[in-house]
Amino acid sequence: MTAAEPKPESVSPNPAKSMDAIMALCKRRGFIYQASEIYGGINGFWDYGPLGAQLKKNLRDAWWQDMIMNPCWGRSGPGGQRVRCVPVETCIIQHPKVWEASGHVGGFNDPMVDDKETKQRFRADHLVGLFVVPAENQYIDKAKRPGIRKAALSGQLAPVRSFIASNESEAHLALQELKKRDLGGLDVRAAHVQIDGSESWHAFDMDSARGQMHGLLVQIPMRILEQTHTTIPSPFTGKAGSLTPPRQFNLMFKTYVGATATESDIAYMRPETAQGVFVQFKNVVDTTRVKIPFGIGNTGRSFRNEVTPRNFTFRSREFEQAELEFFCHPSESVEWYQFWRDFRMEWWKSIGLAGDNLILREHEKDELSHYSQGTSDVEYRFPFTAPGFGELEGIAHRGCFDLTQHQTHSKQKMEYFDASRGELAPNGQPKGEWYMPHCIEPAAGLDRGALALICEAYTKDESRASPEFLKLHPRLAPIKAAVFPLVNKDGMPEIAEKLHAELTAKFWRQGSIEMDEKQSIGKRYARMDEAGCPFCFTVDGDTVKDQTVTLRDRDTGAQQRMALDKVASFLSEKLGA
Ligand code: GAP
Numbered sequence: 001m002t003a004a005e006p007k008p009e010s011v012s013p014n015p016a017k018s019m020d021a022i023m024a025l026c027k028r029r030g031f032i033y034q035a036s037e038i039y040g041g042i043n044g045f046w047d048y049g050p051l052g053a054q055l056k057k058n059l060r061d062a063w064w065q066d067m068i069m070n071p072c073w074g075r076s077g078p079g080g081q082r083v084r085c086v087p088v089e090t091c092i093i094q095h096p097k098v099w100e101a102s103g104h105v106g107g108f109n110d111p112m113v114d115d116k117e118t119k120q121r122f123r124a125d126h127l128v129g130l131f132v133v134p135a136e137n138q139y140i141d142k143a144k145r146p147g148i149r150k151a152a153l154s155g156q157l158a159p160v161r162s163f164i165a166s167n168e169s170e171a172h173l174a175l176q177e178l179k180k181r182d183l184g185g186l187d188v189r190a191a192h193v194q195i196d197g198s199e200s201w202h203a204f205d206m207d208s209a210r211g212q213m214h215g216l217l218v219q220i221p222m223r224i225l226e227q228t229h230t231t232i233p234s235p236f237t238g239k240a241g242s243l244t245p246p247r248q249f250n251l252m253f254k255t256y257v258g259a260t261a262t263e264s265d266i267a268y269m270r271p272e273t274a275q276g277v278f279v280q281f282k283n284v285v286d287t288t289r290v291k292i293p294f295g296i297g298n299t300g301r302s303f304r305n306e307v308t309p310r311n312f313t314f315r316s317r318e319f320e321q322a323e324l325e326f327f328c329h330p331s332e333s334v335e336w337y338q339f340w341r342d343f344r345m346e347w348w349k350s351i352g353l354a355g356d357n358l359i360l361r362e363h364e365k366d367e368l369s370h371y372s373q374g375t376s377d378v379e380y381r382f383p384f385t386a387p388g389f390g391e392l393e394g395i396a397h398r399g400c401f402d403l404t405q406h407q408t409h410s411k412q413k414m415e416y417f418d419a420s421r422g423e424l425a426p427n428g429q430p431k432g433e434w435y436m437p438h439c440i441e442p443a444a445g446l447d448r449g450a451l452a453l454i455c456e457a458y459t460k461d462e463s464r465a466s467p468e469f470l471k472l473h474p475r476l477a478p479i480k481a482a483v484f485p486l487v488n489k490d491g492m493p494e495i496a497e498k499l500h501a502e503l504t505a506k507f508w509r510q511g512s513i514e515m516d517e518k519q520s521i522g523k524r525y526a527r528m529d530e531a532g533c534p535f536c537f538t539v540d541g542d543t544v545k546d547q548t549v550t551l552r553d554r555d556t557g558a559q560q561r562m563a564l565d566k567v568a569s570f571l572s573e574k575l576g577a
Contacts, residue, residue, distance in 0.1 A: 090276025
């Protein structure tokens with residue numbers, strides 16, 4: 001479809017999944033709560049309730065198992081090499097020089113703009129403007145459409161409206177909003193949005209039927225914003241003159257270490273777990289028997305003072321990361337990068353994110369840092385990014401940038417001596433080679449991961465007793481199974497309790513086994529469906545006679561009889577335990 005063709009009105013390809021409904025379920029069933037809710041909440045911070053805490057633990061454990069303990073499910077890496085990984089657990093607060101060396105003190109900034117009238121704040125790079133080009137403009141010819149972009153970029157065209165949109169779907173919403181507003185007689189019937197290459201332009205035609213006006217919804221370039229902020233309309237009031245010029249804002253949270261709290265005591269809460277690995281690289285090499293190629297994994301909380309936290313837990317100020325820094329010889333780094341990129345995509349699929357909602361986006365060459373030979377993002381189509389995607393994980397070829405930076409700043413040698421390489425000595429053995437290892441970094445976010453799992457699992461089916469339920473993958477589900485005595489008499493509660501105790505003893509490491517004897521069996525199934533519990537076992541009158549129970553499957557609702565003594569092995573197989 002070209003930019004000139006009209007596009008259907010739909011904003012989201014999956015309107016059935018309402019974020020409001022998903023957030024309500026998360027609250028109702030104890031997955032996610034607003035932090036400090038009884039005090040009105042605190043923007044950008046979220047707590048996990050009982051089910052959410054276990055879901056996130058299961059995600060962390062799955063990452064730990066498949067990345068550290070049994071990396072890549074035992075498969076070999078490039079050239080048949082073994083994939084070996086070890087964990088570390090490093091501090092949230094590090095020496096401030098770590099963040100100078102990593103570039104975070106100098107460069108971890110977002111541009112920020114304030115509306116002086118409403119006191120609201122937003123990221124300058126999220127501001128998009130509606131630029132209007134009159135029909136007589138020389139750029140009106142479709143063939144010259146790129147010229148319109150250029151004109152807008154160079155500031156020749158002032159935006160007539162501005163909106164905040166950080167991605168394609170928000171631009172869609174901005175357009176819908178635009179249609180409701182008074183645009184001084186401009187007709188936006190034929191509005192069309194299209195992502196144009198890596199610049200993420202949002203272009204549309206107005207009144208294309210009559211060909212009188214053409215417009216563009218584009219990101220307002222920083223330089224233009226700096227020069228013309230007094231003429232750009234505020235996205236909150238529509239009036240010009242109240243926006244401040246963009247200012248760089250460092251995303252790191254500052255704190256003080258020690259009692260005096262002077263400038264020299266300033267320290268930072270880590271914005272990523274990765275640097276903890278780089279600064280301990282030498283210790284891991286010197287104190288363990290790892291040999292390159294190998295990886296070091298680190299999980300834990302990271303902190304970023306995001307200018308505009310939004311979209312539930314997607315962009316939070318405190319969040320959890322699971323990062324692997326995989327070190328290899330420079331000559332093998334591209335192959336390892338491809339290996340990890342493909343495995344990480346496969347991994348997210350294996351835990352329930354298969355299908356069209358998951359993509360691997362390889363960055364264009366001109367998007368890469370000077371030291372990188374490749375970066376890809378695993379992206380998920382969240383209800384709030386649809387039809388676009390949001391990043392779950394970045395897989396980056398980081399070259400030798402980080403180790404070199406720490407070597408320069410700390411004056412400690414970070415190079416690695418590889419006894420298996422180098423010229424051959426007269427005795428036929430390699431002489432060895434010193435080199436700075438290259439690093440491949442799969443960096444995942446566990447909060448975004450948990451949110452994607454919930455969004456993907458969320459299912460609506462009005463015909464069921466639980467019209468909303470969660471099809472969570474059994475490996476990730478916080479409740480693994482439930483046991484119900486059909487009625488509270490005739491020996492059923494005793495058998496149910498025994499089964500519950502047996503299953504709890506066997507599966508407590510993976511999640512809980514629930515016992516529920518309250519209300520009708522239908523209501524009990526519905527409660528478990530909503531919590532994402534994959535299997536329910538009902539003890540009834542026949543159980544007493546023939547030692548069988550009813551197994552009921554969450555996704556299909558199908559029921560079958562199963563021998564009581566086969567329940568544990570059935571669950572083991574389904575949970576991969
Ligand atoms: N060491 C590289 C690094 O930190 P990143 O892309 O900035 O890379 C990795 O972060 C992952 O951490 C992201 O893909 C995302 O899942 C998660 N993440 C980053 N910022 C986040 C935020 N403000 N809220 C929630 N998750 C975030």
